[in-house]
Amino acid sequence: MKKANENPDCPEGYRSMCPIANVLDIVGDKWTLLVVRDLLMLSKRRYGEFQNSPEAIPTNILADRLKRLEATGLVKKEFYQDNPPRAEYFLTRKGADLGPILKAMGHWGKQYIPGVVLPKTFLSPEIRE
Amino acid sequence: MKKANENPDCPEGYRSMCPIANVLDIVGDKWTLLVVRDLLMLSKRRYGEFQNSPEAIPTNILADRLKRLEATGLVKKEFYQDNPPRAEYFLTRKGADLGPILKAMGHWGKQYIPGVVLPKTFLSPEIRE
DNA sequence: GTATGTGACTTGCATTAAGCAAGTGACTAA
DNA sequence: TTAGTCACTTGCTTAATGCAAGTCACATAC
Numbered sequence: 001m002k003k004a005n006e007n008p009d010c011p012e013g014y015r016s017m018c019p020i021a022n023v024l025d026i027v028g029d030k031w032t033l034l035v036v037r038d039l040l041m042l043s044k045r046r047y048g049e050f051q052n053s054p055e056a057i058p059t060n061i062l063a064d065r066l067k068r069l070e071a072t073g074l075v076k077k078e079f080y081q082d083n084p085p086r087a088e089y090f091l092t093r094k095g096a097d098l099g100p101i102l103k104a105m106g107h108w109g110k111q112y113i114p115g116v117v118l119p120k121t122f123l124s125p126e127i128r129e
Numbered sequence: 130m131k132k133a134n135e136n137p138d139c140p141e142g143y144r145s146m147c148p149i150a151n152v153l154d155i156v157g158d159k160w161t162l163l164v165v166r167d168l169l170m171l172s173k174r175r176y177g178e179f180q181n182s183p184e185a186i187p188t189n190i191l192a193d194r195l196k197r198l199e200a201t202g203l204v205k206k207e208f209y210q211d212n213p214p215r216a217e218y219f220l221t222r223k224g225a226d227l228g229p230i231l232k233a234m235g236h237w238g239k240q241y242i243p244g245v246v247l248p249k250t251f252l253s254p255e256i257r258e
Numbered sequence: 259g260t261a262t263g264t265g266a267c268t269t270g271c272a273t274t275a276a277g278c279a280a281g282t283g284a285c286t287a288a
Numbered sequence: 289t290t291a292g293t294c295a296c297t298t299g300c301t302t303a304a305t306g307c308a309a310g311t312c313a314c315a316t317a318c
Contacts (some may be wrong), residue, residue, distance in 0.1 A: 009183075011244055016183035019238025019245040020166050020231055029304085030157040037149050047266050054145035058306050063267060084313040086265070094241055100233040102149055108230060109148025112223055115140055116148040159276085176295050187277050192296060213284040215294075262317080267310105274305065282297075288290085 026072055027098065031057055033105070035065050036074070036091070036098050040125050041118075045088040069095065076128040090128035155201055156227065160186055162234075164194050165203070165220070165227050169254050170247075174217040198224065205257040219257035 015021045027033050038044040038053055050062055057065075066089060069075035074095030079087045106118050144150045156162050167173040167182055179191055186194075195218060198204035203224030208216045235247050 014244075015185075017244065017246050018163075018166070018183070019235045019242060019247060021163060021184050022242045022245055023234040023238045024159050024162060028157070028159040028162070030153050031305090033153060033157070034147075034150060037147070048264085051266090054139075054147070055150050056144075059267070060269085060307090061305065064304095084265075085267095097237060097240065101230060101237060104229040104233045105152040106148045108226060109152045111226065113148060113151045115143075115146065116151055117146050118148060177293085180295095187279095188296070189278090189298085190276065193275095213294075214296095260318085262315105264315080265313095267312090269310075270308090272305100272307085274303105276301100276303070278299105278301080280298085280300105282295100284294090286291100286293080288292095 023101075026074075027101075031061055032065050032069065033098070033102060035062070035069065036095060037102055039075070039089065039091045040096060040099055040102065043125055045090065047087075047089075074098070078128065090126055092129050093127055096125060096127050152230075155203075156230075160190055161194050161198065162227070162231060164191070164198065165224060166231055168204070168218065168220045169225060169228055169231065172254055174219065176216075176218075203227070207257065219255055221258050222256055225254060225256055 010017050015025065027036070034053065034055055034057065035050055038050050042053075044050055044053075047062065047066075050057065050066075051059065066075065066077070069089075070077050073092055076090045076092055077087050078090065079085055109116050110118065139146050144154065156165070163182065163184055163186065164179055167179050171182075173179055173182075176191065176195075179186065179195075180188065195204065195206070198218075199206050202221055205219045205221055206216050207219065208214055238245050239247065
């Protein structure tokens, strides 16, 4: 997602010292925040549940995003059986704290995009780790 | 950015009826919101000013994003001379209302990404149209 | 036991977007 | 005359997205 970075006046892998730029390096794409939405607002936990969301995320992208979310510490993966391996995904506190960003997006969307509806109000998701 | 759309139970070009999904179709990439940040928080107006931001946006992407922002009604382009053509870009109300999303990102970033600093606090940008 | 199904992925390949460097046109200042 | 600036555009390479299909380890139905 990120690359070497040759801007000398900021740390390894940072585009700049701006928090917004750095947040966009984590969630700045069309799919990542939809997975977070599923976890946070729709209480989804399993691969198949994410697949069933109406946006129909391609399976390879879903697998990739879950990996990245885990790598950046926004999501915790927990196996509930070994054979065949089956896991559930939970938001960490760090991941759940993206809530205000999603809320702001939901609010803007309802104001400016005709016809949209928020699927449910926020439930209290289980936080792990 | 978007494509035909074959999900039959939502309008032309919508991935779903979720406001978050639709917002992500407009600002779900690594650059669009940085241009909005420049307009909203740093009071930039001109092409060259956007280029000078520390993230060093490639010029072709900047040109593309300014076009899209104008096309979606988030930004208004105003020429201040004809020859050679020179323009300034201003946020519309719709564009300025992305502020809360940027604020939420800034807040999350400051909390979870070490070392980052918000360049300035919000100024009151000029709104057009 | 064979056949079908399910959940959670991976792989291959085509399309689209991002990123880099260089070029262009119309000036302006030295 | 020459160099420089501003606002872009063009060409090309690399990376990300998107689609379809395949895999693996079971569970259930017959």
